[in-house]
Amino acid sequence: MSTPHGWTMTPITTDILRGALDLEQTERGALPHRLPARARRQIPDGQLAMAESQPSGVRLAFRTRATAVELDVVATKRVYVGAPPRPDGVYELLVDGRLTDRAGVPDGDTLTIDMAAGTARVRPGPTETLRFTGLPDAEKDVEIWLPHDETTCLVALRTDAPVLSPRPSGRPVWLHHGSSISHGSNAAAPTGTWPALAASLGGAELINLGFGGGALLDPFTARAMRDTPADLLNVKIGINVVNADLMRLRAFGPAVHGFLDTLREGHPTAPLLVVSPVYCPIHENTPGPSAPDTSAMGEGRLRFRATGDPAETAAGKLTLTVIRDELARIVEQRAPTDPCLHHLDGLDLYGASDHAELPxxxxxxxxxxxxxxxxxxxxxxxxGPGGPFARQDR
Incomplete structure (x- = not known):
């Protein structure tokens, strides 16, 4: 639809959205979700509800000759009582696969969270406009990656030339599930989360179901993955189960089996990679739960500590060391009847020596x-060559 000033208005629909499993039409605009409505109705806590609405890996994708693009959004800014202010979310513009611009919005709704009191309140805020100008005057593929950690309601998309749906990329779809590390905590920008970087390096189309605090072997997440078309699947399990102190060893093993069984109902022969936790000193041999370090918060720093007792592992409490051993055992047990199931030790991705260099x-x-x-x-x-996700024609 053209406007009197020459702008073309393009409805925000799933035709131009990648990386989301649902698009909710609200009174204020289109809200991307990384879990479908059926799963969201079963979410038991506000943390996961917030995390799945934060569009990690979600991007607008289209073809156009436009030299200028405007996007109206309502961003949700988070404020943690007693913690340092959070930076604004980052929107990244890619043209023909190359990062060409970054932008942010200074205002929006404000969600104030008091972790000590367990409360949260929302203050409504304004719609803000992002502007990207100076794009090449030729047909090109455009992507706008949304902030990985800032819930974003998409209000309007304007361009100075018509928008077309993107061409099929021909890349395999990689469906990934993990914790806040996969979600992108402490990453500087949406294409800088480790799954987004790995997808770029591996030539894959990412659907990132990394949920801060929410990789807890929930059956509704497994069913969402089961029902999502994908060529490659992986689950990265462990840290949230420990730092939430959610279950004991007796429950953990069967829960992993059940999660993998559900994935196999929808993807019986797809490569499926189980990744154990990366190195995290506070929980290597100390169970959860984890909690904010109040002394650090008093100094204006956000830091966490483990509050469990290492002696309780004898009674089945979980640590990262215990979980790594159990995941390796489960994959080995299942492998004879599931040749497309693979295991990767998280310490091969980030271990003790890496922590010494990059704590x-x-x-x-x-x-x-x-x-x-x-x-x-x-x-x-x-x-890479010989890896579970390697393409046969490489």
Missing amino acids: LPDALHPDPAAHRRIAERFARRAF
Whole structure:
């Protein structure tokens, strides 16, 4: 639809959206979700509801000759009581696969979270406009990657030339599930999360179901993955089960089996890679739950600590060391009847020596440099020659 000023208005629909499993039409605009409505109705806590609405890996994708693009959004800014202010979310513009611009919006709805009191409140805010100008005057593929950690309602898309649906990329679809590390915590930008970097290096189309605090072997997540078309699947399991202190060893093994069984109902022969946790000193041998370090918060720093007792592992409490052993055992047990099931030790992606060089700033999440290291190693081991995701024609 053309406007009196020469802009073309393009409805925001699933035709030009990648990386989301649902697009909710709200009174304010289109809200991307990374879990479908059926799954969202079964979410038991606000943390996962918030995380799945944060569009990690979600991007607008279209073809156009436009030299100028405007996107109206309502972003949700998070404020944690007692913690340092969070940076604004980053929107990244890619033209023909190359990063050409970044932008952000300074205002929007404000979600104030008090982790100590367990409360949250929302203050509505304004619609803001992103502008990207100076694009080449030729038909090109355009992607706008949404902030990986900032819920974003898409209000309007305007261009100075018509928009067409993107061409099929021909790349395999990689469906990934993991924790806040996969979601992108501490990454500087949406294409800088380790799954986004690994997908770029491996030549794959990413659907990122990495949920901050939400990789908990939930059956509704498994069913969402089962029902999502994909060529390659992987699950990265462990840190959230420990730091939420969600289950004991007796429950963990059967829950992993059940999750994998559900994935196989929809993807019986697709390469399926199980990745164990990367190195995290506070939980290597100490169970959860984890909690904010109040002394660090008093100094204006966000940092976490483990509050469990290592002696409780004898009674079945989980640590990252226990989980790595159990995941390796489960994959080995299933492999004779599932030749497309594979295992990758998370310590091969980020281990103790990596932590010595690139320590986790808040004791839980990697910094941007560590995100890149994890991505490069995953790409070599998964997408590289002999890897479970390697293309047969390479």
